Amino acid sequence: MTQKIKMQSIDSKMIRRIRATRSARAFSPMHFLDLGSRAAVDTALSRLTKAGKLRRVARGLYDLPRSHPWFGKLTPKAEDAAVAVARREGIKLRPTGAAAANLLGLSEQVPGKIIYETDGRSRKLRIAGQEVELRHRSARQMSMSERPTGMIVSAFRVLGKEHISTDQLAKIRRKLSAADRRVLLKELPLAPAWMHPVLRRLAADAAGGKTKP
Numbered sequence: 001m002t003q004k005i006k007m008q009s010i011d012s013k014m015i016r017r018i019r020a021t022r023s024a025r026a027f028s029p030m031h032f033l034d035l036g037s038r039a040a041v042d043t044a045l046s047r048l049t050k051a052g053k054l055r056r057v058a059r060g061l062y063d064l065p066r067s068h069p070w071f072g073k074l075t076p077k078a079e080d081a082a083v084a085v086a087r088r089e090g091i092k093l094r095p096t097g098a099a100a101a102n103l104l105g106l107s108e109q110v111p112g113k114i115i116y117e118t119d120g121r122s123r124k125l126r127i128a129g130q131e132v133e134l135r136h137r138s139a140r141q142m143s144m145s146e147r148p149t150g151m152i153v154s155a156f157r158v159l160g161k162e163h164i165s166t167d168q169l170a171k172i173r174r175k176l177s178a179a180d181r182r183v184l185l186k187e188l189p190l191a192p193a194w195m196h197p198v199l200r201r202l203a204a205d206a207a208g209g210k211t212k213p
Contacts (some may be wrong), residue, residue: 006039010032010035010040010044011044011047011048011053013032013035014035014045014048014054015048015053016056017031017037017146018054018063018064019064023139024051025063025064025080025083025084026057026061026063026077026084026123026164027061027062027063027070027078027084027155028060028061028062028084028085028087028088029045029060030087032044032086033115034043036125043068044143045062045204048062049062050138052065052180055144056210056212057081057083057127058067058081058126058127060088061081061084061085061088061127063080063081064148065119068158076125077130078114078130078132079114081132082114082125082127082132083092083211085125085127086118090116091118091119091120091122092119092120092142092146093116093117093118093134093146093151094116094118094142094146094149094150094151094154094155095116095117096109096111096115096116096117096154096158097154097155097157097158099105099111099114099115099160100151100152100154100155100158101155101158101159103151103170104152104155104171104172104175105171105175106155106159106168106171107155107159113131113133114130114131114133115133115135116133116134116135116136117134117135117136117137118134118135118136118137118152119136119137119140119142119143120134120136121133121134122135122136124176126195135205136211138188141190143187143190144187144191145183147180147188148176148180148183148184149183149184149190149191149199150177151179152172152184152202153190153191153198153199154193156195156198157192161194161195161206164198168202169198169202172202173202173204176202181202181203181204184202184203185200185203187197188200188203
């Protein structure tokens with residue numbers, strides 16, 4: 001009886017933690033090791049999955065099954081699971097050029113394949129029924145912050161120097177906070193030289209101030 005109570009306790013604690021965490025949508029056993037031994041956590045995850053309370057989206061990754069009143073059961077997001085992989089393995093992930101351009105509103109093209117740059121090893125994963133590719137990049141390339149510098153530089157690489165318009169720059173600039181603009185200037189040396197003038201324009205203050213040349 002005591003063992004059954006312990007099992008129910010760890011199960012309910014896991015579910016409560018997942019429901020209370022809004023910053024992450026996929027979870028690995030590492031999120032619950034404070035609740036019990038690794039064996040106990042793995043057993044609880046398996047038990048909750050069999051009961052339909054959790055869903056296995058990839059090896060060692062789980063999420064809450066979600067549904068929509070019109071569309072029924074929703075498929076898991078590969079992006080959420082990829083972020084969980086990065087947290088579990090202590091690696092950085094950054095959307096590649098086409099995805100970055102789409103997320104910044106510079107392109108309406110939705111990438112057909114999910115690709116991330118990473119400081120981890122290159123590989124392909126099957127996550128949430130989709131193929132996710134991780135491409136290794138140098139420590140210098142990955143040393144940029146994910147937002148805003150890394151995303152902007154990645155998007156500019158795929159757009160090319162001749163295809164970055166004033167309207168696009170204005171669109172990005174509206175999204176940048178004062179802190180974001182400071183990060184852009186600080187990380188300027190990490191970007192390709194041809195981007196420096198463009199990034200300085202983005203880093204100019206919202207009131208139209210100028211940055212140092």
